[in-house]
Amino acid sequence: MILEETLEKIKKPSQEAMERCRQHWDSIAKPLHSLGKLEDALVRIAGMTGNERIHLDKKALVVMCADNGVVEEGVTQSGQEVTAIVSENMLSGKATSSIMCRSTGADIFPVDIGIARDTSLRNEKVAYGTKNMAKGPAMTRQEAVQAIETGIRIVRELKEKGYQILATGEMGIGNTTTSSALAAVFLGIPVEAVTGRGAGLSTSGLTKKISAIHQAIQVNQPDPADGIDVLAKVGGFDLAGMAGLFLGGAAEGIPVVIDGIISEAAALAAYVICPNCVNYMIASHLSKEPAAQMILSKLGLDAMLDCEMHLGEGTGALTLFPILDLACVVYNSMSTFEEASIEQYEHLV
Numbered sequence: 001m002i003l004e005e006t007l008e009k010i011k012k013p014s015q016e017a018m019e020r021c022r023q024h025w026d027s028i029a030k031p032l033h034s035l036g037k038l039e040d041a042l043v044r045i046a047g048m049t050g051n052e053r054i055h056l057d058k059k060a061l062v063v064m065c066a067d068n069g070v071v072e073e074g075v076t077q078s079g080q081e082v083t084a085i086v087s088e089n090m091l092s093g094k095a096t097s098s099i100m101c102r103s104t105g106a107d108i109f110p111v112d113i114g115i116a117r118d119t120s121l122r123n124e125k126v127a128y129g130t131k132n133m134a135k136g137p138a139m140t141r142q143e144a145v146q147a148i149e150t151g152i153r154i155v156r157e158l159k160e161k162g163y164q165i166l167a168t169g170e171m172g173i174g175n176t177t178t179s180s181a182l183a184a185v186f187l188g189i190p191v192e193a194v195t196g197r198g199a200g201l202s203t204s205g206l207t208k209k210i211s212a213i214h215q216a217i218q219v220n221q222p223d224p225a226d227g228i229d230v231l232a233k234v235g236g237f238d239l240a241g242m243a244g245l246f247l248g249g250a251a252e253g254i255p256v257v258i259d260g261i262i263s264e265a266a267a268l269a270a271y272v273i274c275p276n277c278v279n280y281m282i283a284s285h286l287s288k289e290p291a292a293q294m295i296l297s298k299l300g301l302d303a304m305l306d307c308e309m310h311l312g313e314g315t316g317a318l319t320l321f322p323i324l325d326l327a328c329v330v331y332n333s334m335s336t337f338e339e340a341s342i343e344q345y346e347h348l349v
């Protein structure tokens with residue numbers, strides 16, 4: 001129900017607001033388009049919100065935290081207990097993401113959407129972890145919809161509280177396995193080409209990871225044209241929840257920043273569910289995982305940063321925030337050619 005009404009609400013961004021934003025950039029006393037992708041990002045944001053007046057003072061990071069049954073297959077270097085420990089550290093301010101949030105002025109919202117034990121996070125638990133996708137579906141279709149709708153509800157709440165931009169993050173041991181499975185299915189690219197070492201996996205572990213993904217696809221036969229089917233069969237609660245963030249952001253007209261490989265895989269699922277939602281996404285950085293560029297190319301998005309980061313938790317998305325703040329301060333406070341009495345030259349093309 002929430003999902004259907006959300007999909008109906010997703011419209012194309014405002015061309016008029018984008019044009020007004022571009023005109024303002026072009027009137028500022030500096031060489032045309034000299035802030036490159038920073039200018040383009042603000043033009044896209046104007047389209048998303050339908051308003052060329054841009055303020056990104058109130059920022060949030062939503063972190064979807066969940067466990068994955070597929071860890072049974074030995075596809076990770078660390079144990080499942082790390083999911084809960086790092087997620088709790090986000091609340092106590094000790095995780096990388098929470099430290100970066102403090103510095104960038106973003107509020108952090110860690111969500112327990114399916115950690116395998118009870119936690120003190122916001123409780124949106126769909127189940128205590130997914131089932132092992134190498135043996136059968138990770139979750140039911142109904143559970144996938146529940147997780148997607150959780151993401152949508154959270155965006156609505158944050159929009160009501162006045163947040164102007166959202167970063168997506170996740171924490172879940174094993175979630176690069178599910179993300180690679182999504183990439184392989186949606187992109188139709190061999191599993192070997194889209195699978196990496198996640199959080200520091202050994203070479204023997206990588207072989208097991210590739211074979212677990214093959215098995216999961218073989219056993220479940222997900223339908224690449226049905227985003228919810230793929231999320232349910234070979235995804236995770238974190239991925240489905242993040243897909244909900246992207247769909248919710250598109251429906252509410254609020255920019256949602258993509259983080260690393262897990263966030264990208266969720267963005268791809270959201271795109272398969274509703275292609276228009278890609279207009280409301282900003283690609284922050286290029287994760288070091290092999291599927292990263294392949295997914296962004298499919299989405300038609302360009303990563304703003306390439307720092308070889310692959311930490312997750314939303315850290316790449318947060319790294320973009322100070323850069324967007326710089327773009328905003330120039331956009332909002334700099335003199336125009338007219339005010340600075342500088343003659344505007346003809347732009348050479």
Ligand SMILES: O=C(O)c1ccc[n+]([C@@H]2O[C@H](COP(=O)([O-])O)[C@@H](O)[C@H]2O)c1
Pocket residue numbers: 075076077078170171172173174175176177197198199200201259260261262287288289309310311312313
């Ligand atoms: O953001 C990325 O590109 C990224 C790449 C590799 C690993 N991670 C993080 O590491 C965890 C998943 O790694 P793994 O090996 O357990 O699948 C998960 O908690 C992610 O936040 C994140």
Ligand SMILES: Cc1cc2nc[nH]c2cc1C
Pocket residue numbers: 078082086171172199311312313
């Ligand atoms: C310590 C640790 C922190 C993380 N943050 C995101 N994924 C992670 C994986 C590990 C292992």
